[in-house]
Amino acid sequence: MIEGREIVAAGKLSYGMVGGGEGSFIGDVHRKAIAFDGLASLVAGCFSIDYDDTLRTAKKLHVSDDRVYENYVDMAREEAKRSDCIDFVSIATPNNTHFPIAKEFLNAGINVVCEKPLAIEEAEAAELSMLAKDKGLLFAVTYTYSGYAMVKHAREMIKRGDIGEIRVVMGEYAQDWLATKLEDTGNMQASWRTDPSQTGKSNCVGDIGSHIENTVSYMTGLKIDSLCSSLDSFVTGRKLDDNAEILVRFENGARGVYWASQVAVGHDNGLRVRIFGSKGSIEWEQENPNYLKVAFIGEPVQVLSRGGGYMLPSAAGVSRIPAGHPEGYYEAFANIYRNFATTLIKRKNGDDTSDADFPTVEDGLSGVRFIAKAVESSQKGSIWVSL
Numbered sequence: 001m002i003e004g005r006e007i008v009a010a011g012k013l014s015y016g017m018v019g020g021g022e023g024s025f026i027g028d029v030h031r032k033a034i035a036f037d038g039l040a041s042l043v044a045g046c047f048s049i050d051y052d053d054t055l056r057t058a059k060k061l062h063v064s065d066d067r068v069y070e071n072y073v074d075m076a077r078e079e080a081k082r083s084d085c086i087d088f089v090s091i092a093t094p095n096n097t098h099f100p101i102a103k104e105f106l107n108a109g110i111n112v113v114c115e116k117p118l119a120i121e122e123a124e125a126a127e128l129s130m131l132a133k134d135k136g137l138l139f140a141v142t143y144t145y146s147g148y149a150m151v152k153h154a155r156e157m158i159k160r161g162d163i164g165e166i167r168v169v170m171g172e173y174a175q176d177w178l179a180t181k182l183e184d185t186g187n188m189q190a191s192w193r194t195d196p197s198q199t200g201k202s203n204c205v206g207d208i209g210s211h212i213e214n215t216v217s218y219m220t221g222l223k224i225d226s227l228c229s230s231l232d233s234f235v236t237g238r239k240l241d242d243n244a245e246i247l248v249r250f251e252n253g254a255r256g257v258y259w260a261s262q263v264a265v266g267h268d269n270g271l272r273v274r275i276f277g278s279k280g281s282i283e284w285e286q287e288n289p290n291y292l293k294v295a296f297i298g299e300p301v302q303v304l305s306r307g308g309g310y311m312l313p314s315a316a317g318v319s320r321i322p323a324g325h326p327e328g329y330y331e332a333f334a335n336i337y338r339n340f341a342t343t344l345i346k347r348k349n350g351d352d353t354s355d356a357d358f359p360t361v362e363d364g365l366s367g368v369r370f371i372a373k374a375v376e377s378s379q380k381g382s383i384w385v386s387l
């Protein structure tokens, strides 16, 4: 069944947003992605740390005055009192605010979708995980890349054993936007990401290394046993890492090398994952996301195209338009939201939710632990640390 049709029959959800004010990056991506399937309407918000910005943003988004809030505490508490309370909140604010905001909404009995990294401290992430469980609430963490059709295809191929036992994983995320001291120019995104009080213990691993960790984990199902890392800051005066190399040992004996960099001149958003197994290999790149490179021992290398008739069910189910018409970032977010929304409806109706397929609060917790261990290893002189 088409997920969108199912939910329209069940009725539309409503949501609120914290973050996503003027000039911000990801909040607007979330809003557009949610709108893709018409599954939920934006009805409430606290869009900015600056109330005037919140008011202007709310006006542009046609949010009614009585549901525009000066701060997230008022929003959670006032919404909880309403008979038409939002079904979920979407949190798109800097890292240090995720924990208090998500906690406030969970305590108000409201389901949560939160940006990554879930929190800046592992204990905070664990508390959110426990709280969501205790309250019986749904909690998604928007690790974008799990929403891509070809990532799902790779996952399904790996799960059914097509490339055999995984031996080696190479994950890289190369960007160059912080190759200069952009934070000194007033750039909003650079300022908080390089400020430990807002971003947490790591800039580069927290911001993009965490995406490697989640994408590999989602595609392979492998669990990290231990890691050894070197986090460095190449731009003079920068307080946190802008480049990191991380060696990884997985529980099944596989080995991995992760490289995350914001000083890799000539690279925009180069997330690439290569997975090598005993029978074959798989390679996916986020800047060319509609294709998957697959190889089997002794056979010519194949390039699979999103939308091809050979796509496996999990990938076919999220592929929206015919092959050759590129899908990308917005669709990936939309796929996460569509599954989250349908799962929410099914839970409300007491239906089976075993086809839930979005990154959860537990994935968020694993990500925060990964970041903490990468920092710990590097600070202790690049020693191996267990996860």
Ligand SMILES: NC(=O)c1ccc[n+]([C@@H]2O[C@H](COP(=O)([O-])OP(=O)(O)OC[C@H]3O[C@@H](n4cnc5c(N)ncnc54)[C@H](O)[C@@H]3O)[C@@H](O)[C@H]2O)c1
Residues within 6 Å of the ligand: 018, 019, 020, 021, 022, 023, 024, 025, 026, 027, 046, 047, 048, 049, 050, 071, 072, 092, 093, 094, 095, 097, 115, 116, 117, 142, 143, 144, 188, 189, 192, 207
């Ligand atoms: N999943 C992804 O691919 C992806 C991509 C980019 C950013 N992110 C994550 O999204 C989050 C936001 O990043 P961004 O680049 O959009 O940041 P941004 O600086 O562009 O926007 C942050 C917004 O949050 C608002 N804000 C801050 N504190 C607030 C508060 N207490 N209450 C209400 N609003 C508040 C700001 O005013 C601003 O509008 C970060 O955690 C980041 O790691 C994820």
